[in-house]
Amino acid sequence: MNWRRIISTDHKVIARQFLWAGLLFLSIGGLLAMVMRWQWAFPGEPVPLVGDILFPEADGVVTPAAYASLFTNHGLIMIFFAITPLLIGWLGNFLIPLQIGARDMAFPRLNAASFWLFLSSQLAALASLFADAAASAGWTMYAPLSSGVGTPGWGQSAMLVAIFLTGTASVLGAINYITTIITHRAIGLGWMRLPMTMWGVFLTAVLTVMFAPVLSAAGLLLFCDRVLGSEFFSAQGGNPVLYQHMFWVFGHPEVYILILPVWGVIGDLFSTFSRRAPSFYRGSVYAMIAVTVLSGLVYGHHLYQTGLGPLVGASFELFTLAISVPSVILFVNWMMTLSGGAIRFTTPMVLAIGTMVVFGLGGVTGLHLGAVTPDIYLHDSLWVVGHFHLIMAAAAFLGVLAALTFWFPKMYGRHLNEPLGLIHAISTILLLIATFGSLLLAGYVGQPRRFYNPIEAESLRHLGGLNTVTSMFAFALGTVQFIFVFNWFFSLARGKRAEANPWRATTLEWTTTSPPPSDNFSASLRVYRSPHYYDGIEPRMQSSPPPDPSSIPEEEE
């Protein structure tokens, strides 16, 4: 056992550490979701298989208190301890030096520290699940419910510690990403020649640095209220709505943090598998920058029902609706890249197309929520849950899968099985649309969220069938993921060997071996062109010199 490798500062090793940590917690979060969906399909029935292990005192039945913990920890785990390490920890760490032609990140030891800090945050979160009362005030943890009176015990406090640690780890990582992309690009790799994935990861890191500290601050103040008896968010001496403002100042940019890298990956994969440069590359880059800037100005739409003054509400509404514009431009650019391309339906490509479709569906359902009066009806209903699951659980998740299947050969030097990959991809996409589309429908006809027994009120009783069908889709979705798990482990051991550039792509990571050597490239690179330059269907690598050497302009770097 090579102990030095475990505390390695090599970005590729750290990336794989984030990958495994993220996949583990993705499974835990998924299991929590399956139990929740059981309770929604069959309220009060004992949960099969895991019920007796999870809820022994209740004979395997989900109790109201357990249900509150389930949806709370499902949300916290999926957002902070699953998608973040996969989409940002793994993707950013693995790809940044490789796609910009660098040997490693700017701060390799800080990079390692960021992972180990993150791992300790995961352990704190895991520990909190074993308290008598785990965190149970929703992933949003609104005060005063999340105070020491509303949610007593050390479980919620331990989760706040976990959030503080993970926020710090994210900021450290983001500092590394930003610095590396600014300072370590190969000669000739100007900003407008970066692969879209790099833009996505860069802008995500910028948002993380600006807004994750706000979450840490809110969590710290709440922790003080719980443990030290302060009254920042209490109704008497403090202000509960202050918590909501602080949380959502982070919370809204957070959802863009979780989607920007996906947008980048879609762009790069569409170009690779249509053999076509991105349509209106500049427009896409500026659109992503515009979203980044606007993301901090829209958060108040989460507070529409708290009694905001009309001017404040209208201001947030204006920006919230406006942020749909850059998203549309991105979307149309993807469509225009595809139309006219020579398309190859590989697993990553199918996943990327699915990502775009579910992102579109999720995005348009956000418009209803972005205006104040429709939100009166839709707030706290399953429409909200369907909307954000389409964007996060569907688009971000499919984006992670697209990235994993695309860069698996580069990482491990082996291929995933294509037929299994396609079966998994198509069934996952369809089941994601079915499951979360059903949530949208249920919310549209009035099903509130976060109800232990969703149909206890007589006026909701007729929705029992819809809730059960939704759960069936969800169970199928969970089951189908085992195809991916099998494919993953089987291919690690016995996958076909991969060459340097199996997808015939053009970006810098494909010029080196699969897997890359420890310092990534055998010689220092020079970049001569934009990414995704194809001659017919032949790739022109970014780093291969043009045939006529005298045409290379004198570049300043």
Added chain:
Amino acid sequence: MIERPLDISTNGYLIDDLITQTNILVGILTVIFLTWLAIALVRGSRRRSAEPLAQKRWQRWIPFAFAAFILLVVDGNLFVSSSLDLHRVFLATKDAEISQGALRVEISGQQWAWNIRYAGPDGLFATTDDPVVTGDWVVPIGVPVIIQLASSDVVHALHLPNVRIKRDAIPGRLATVWFTATAVGEFDMLCGQFCGTAHYRMRGTMKVVSMAAFERWRAAAAADSLSIARENERSLLDEPGRQPRRETWPSFDRNRFGRNWGWPWEPQ
């Protein structure tokens, strides 16, 4: 089954119609994009080599054309309608209050029940003849019902689906919402913001009756309140000249019921 809850309010249609309009507009966009995608993928699967980008000049305007449609038509409709409706209707509680026969009600949420208080025959709140009920309350048809909303512990939300009301009840704050019912019947009252383990059954029933039936009910309930108070030989609820309050007590306190609500109402 695929229907929104029955709307028996005078103004709920504003919300419902705006949602429907948005559904239609984004539905059209969805069909356009899915069709475009299907065609692009089918054609793309047959191509041996990609076509050059943006061959014709007008094609460069396509992203901006879609962006303009979303911004001006879809977002514009949402922003303008929502702003006008808020200003003219949903936030216009003063206009509702001065309407003929408007009824004022105070509602306070707690973990896990709704407490509703009316002014008694004396027309004043926080006096001994106030009808106070938990969960099941009665309103008259056809007049504005103006609700002053509070909470005694955590953030709840008053959710009356059949009159399209949803507003957070935040401890330490007062909120005002209003509606006018257009049909008699019994309708749900739910909690619309997660407030703890029994959030799902923090419920009640709002009964809409004729004005005459409402007056009879209120008179009987007020007489009940008075007789209970006389039995206790205390009139803790009498606080003449009470000033508006913005603070509430830390937890629900039976004996100081009156302090959980705020401002003085004019006598009706």
